[in-house]
Amino acid sequence: MLTPLIVSWEYPPRIVGDMAYYVESLTEELNKAKTSVSVVTCRDSTGKYERRSDLLEIYWASNPVAPHISVLTWCLTLNAEIERIVSDIIYDKKDVTHVLDIQDWHFVPAGVSLKRAHGLPFILTVHSLEEQRSPGSSGALSSCIRGLETMGLIESDLVLVKTDQMKALITEGYEVQKDKIVVVSNNGPNWGRRILAVYREVAKGRRA
Amino acid sequence: MQAPNVLMLSWEFPPRIVGGLAPHVYELSRALVKKGVEVHVATCDFPGAEAFEVVDGIKVHRIDSYGYPTPDFATWISMMNVNLKREVSTILSENDINLIHAHDWLVASASIGLKHMFRLPLVATIHSTEYGRRGGVHNDYQRMIGSTEAWLIKEAWRIICCSRFMANEIISAYKVSDYRVDIVPNGIDPKPFEAPMDLPAIRRRFAEPNERLVLYVGRLVQEKGVSNLIEATPFLSDLNIKFIVVGEGYMKEELIRRVKELGQEKKVYLTGFLDSETIRGLFRVADACVIPSIYEPFGIVALEAMTAGAPIVTSGSGGLGEILEHEKTATFTASNPGSIAWGVRRVLTNPQYSEALRLEAQREAASYEWGAIATSTLGTYSRIMSEYNEGNWKPSRIKKPKVNN
Numbered sequence: 001m002l003t004p005l006i007v008s009w010e011y012p013p014r015i016v017g018d019m020a021y022y023v024e025s026l027t028e029e030l031n032k033a034k035t036s037v038s039v040v041t042c043r044d045s046t047g048k049y050e051r052r053s054d055l056l057e058i059y060w061a062s063n064p065v066a067p068h069i070s071v072l073t074w075c076l077t078l079n080a081e082i083e084r085i086v087s088d089i090i091y092d093k094k095d096v097t098h099v100l101d102i103q104d105w106h107f108v109p110a111g112v113s114l115k116r117a118h119g120l121p122f123i124l125t126v127h128s129l130e131e132q133r134s135p136g137s138s139g140a141l142s143s144c145i146r147g148l149e150t151m152g153l154i155e156s157d158l159v160l161v162k163t164d165q166m167k168a169l170i171t172e173g174y175e176v177q178k179d180k181i182v183v184v185s186n187n188g189p190n191w192g193r194r195i196l197a198v199y200r201e202v203a204k205g206r207r208a
Numbered sequence: 209m210q211a212p213n214v215l216m217l218s219w220e221f222p223p224r225i226v227g228g229l230a231p232h233v234y235e236l237s238r239a240l241v242k243k244g245v246e247v248h249v250a251t252c253d254f255p256g257a258e259a260f261e262v263v264d265g266i267k268v269h270r271i272d273s274y275g276y277p278t279p280d281f282a283t284w285i286s287m288m289n290v291n292l293k294r295e296v297s298t299i300l301s302e303n304d305i306n307l308i309h310a311h312d313w314l315v316a317s318a319s320i321g322l323k324h325m326f327r328l329p330l331v332a333t334i335h336s337t338e339y340g341r342r343g344g345v346h347n348d349y350q351r352m353i354g355s356t357e358a359w360l361i362k363e364a365w366r367i368i369c370c371s372r373f374m375a376n377e378i379i380s381a382y383k384v385s386d387y388r389v390d391i392v393p394n395g396i397d398p399k400p401f402e403a404p405m406d407l408p409a410i411r412r413r414f415a416e417p418n419e420r421l422v423l424y425v426g427r428l429v430q431e432k433g434v435s436n437l438i439e440a441t442p443f444l445s446d447l448n449i450k451f452i453v454v455g456e457g458y459m460k461e462e463l464i465r466r467v468k469e470l471g472q473e474k475k476v477y478l479t480g481f482l483d484s485e486t487i488r489g490l491f492r493v494a495d496a497c498v499i500p501s502i503y504e505p506f507g508i509v510a511l512e513a514m515t516a517g518a519p520i521v522t523s524g525s526g527g528l529g530e531i532l533e534h535e536k537t538a539t540f541t542a543s544n545p546g547s548i549a550w551g552v553r554r555v556l557t558n559p560q561y562s563e564a565l566r567l568e569a570q571r572e573a574a575s576y577e578w579g580a581i582a583t584s585t586l587g588t589y590s591r592i593m594s595e596y597n598e599g600n601w602k603p604s605r606i607k608k609p610k611v612n613n
Contacts (some may be wrong), residue, residue: 064320065352065356066355067352067355069282069348072283076287076290077286080317080318080321083324084320084325087327091604109293113297113321113325117301117326143277144278147274147276151294
C-alpha cells in the first residue's frame, strides 16, 4: 500500500496563501482515487492528530522553540519536529510504503534528512521561488531561502510543478535536468490521479 | 556492558577553535578512544582541514558549515544545523552508532532531528547557558537561544554539566529534575605542560627581566571580569608588574582605550590570540595568574594554571569555587579592582605563601586527568544504554519502496 506523506507549512484551518487550498484539493483528489493520505503540517495547538476521514490523517507540529527572530529560524527549528513526526509514522506503520511530498522550501531540510535516514522517496513540489517572491533581492534572508530551494531541487528524487513556465524557470536558473521535473496542472481533470502516478513512479525507482 | 559507539556533535573541533568546546570535545573523545570506545565527531569545516580524517583514533567528519551570508549568528547556526543533519544522516546510516552526544545549543536542532529519525538516545553536555552568559535574557534573540537550550535539555536522555554550579543553574532555570543531571568536570592533559621549552625566551618575549609577570588568559568579554583586572593595574604600580592579557573578544577595543586612559600602556600588553604552546609557556613562567570571572560555568583556565604551576588569584565564581579552595590552592578575591589588586599583591609579596598555593594546586590538578573524566562519562553512557535497551523506543526495519502499478 502506498501512502503519500504531504508536508506543508499550511493546511486548513491554517491558511497563509494558496498552498493550503492546493494541498486540501490534492488530498481530496487522492482520496477520490481511494488513496490514503497523511498530511504533516503545523499549527500552534494542543491537538497533535486529527483523523478527518478513513483516508485522511492530519498531524500537527508545533514549534518547540519560542520566540523566533525570523520566519527562517522558525521554519528550520520546526523541521526537527517534522522529522520526529514523519519518523514516528513510518516506524509505526511498517507495512506501508511512504512517499514524501514536500511543499516548497520550508521543510526541505526535513525532506533531505528523511530521505537519507530512511531511504524515503522525496518529491519537492514547487509553488513559487524566492526569486519570484523577492525579485533581485540580495538580502541574506533571501539568500538562505534560495539555498534551501537549491538543496531541495538537487536532493529530491523528483520535482513537481504546476506550469511549464515554472519548469523552464527551474531548468534555467537551477541547472536541474528537465526530465526530473514533472508538470501536473491542478486545473485539469483527474490531476490527482496523475500525481498519484508520479508518486508510484518515484516510489518504484527513485528516479533521480 | 559493552561501551556504545558514540557520535559527538560539536560546532568546533581542532583546528577550528572558538572557545573551550573544541579542546573539551577533542580531549574527551581521545580519552574515550583509549578506553575502547568508537568515537565519531561531526563538526564544522575549517580551511585546510580534511573533510574526513582519523585523529588519535577519533573519526572526524567535517561538514560544509554554510559559508554564505546570513542575517545573524543564530540564523547561521540554523543553516549550519541543516547541513550537519543532512550529512550526519548519511553517517548514521552507514555506521553502527548507538548514542548521540551533543555539545550545547549550537547543535540542538540537528541532534534532536537525528535522535528521532534514528531513534538513538541523546545525551547533552551543557557547557553554559544563555541566561548565565548574559546575566539573564533581555531580548527575543536571547530568549530564542534560551528556549533552544530548554528544548535540547528536554529532549536529552541525560544532561552532563561540568560543575555543581552549572547543574544548579540548569535545574533552576530550566526546571530539570536533579536525577537527570550528571556532573562530570572538564579534564586536563598534563603532558604538554611538561614538554621541554625555552621558558626564559618566552619570559623575555613578554616582560623585562626585572618585571613580574601577571597573566590573564580568556575571552575579552564582560562575563570574564577582565575589565576589573585592568582597573586594578594602577593599584599595583609599585610592584613593577607586566600584565599579559591573552585572548580576543568584543571588549578588546574598549580595554585598549581604558589602558591608555589609566596610563598603563607600558604595563599592560593585550596580546590577542596566541598559539597553545606559547600560552602553556606563559602559564609556566607567570608569577601569578588572575582569573577574575564574573560568570564561569567551570573554568578550564584554572586547570591549566594549576597544572603549569602558576599561583592563582581568582574571584572563585561559579565552577572556580569547586575546583579551587581559598588559601589552599588559590587566593580568592571579590569581583572588584581593589580586591583583585589585594590578591595579586598578597601572592607576589609572599613567596612562601605563593609556593604553597602553587604546589597544592598542582597536586589537585592531577585528579582532573582526562582518563578519569572519560570513565565518568562512560558511566553516564552505560546508564543511558541500559535504560534504552530495556525500553521499546528503538528503530525498526522500514519497508523499502515496492509498488505495483
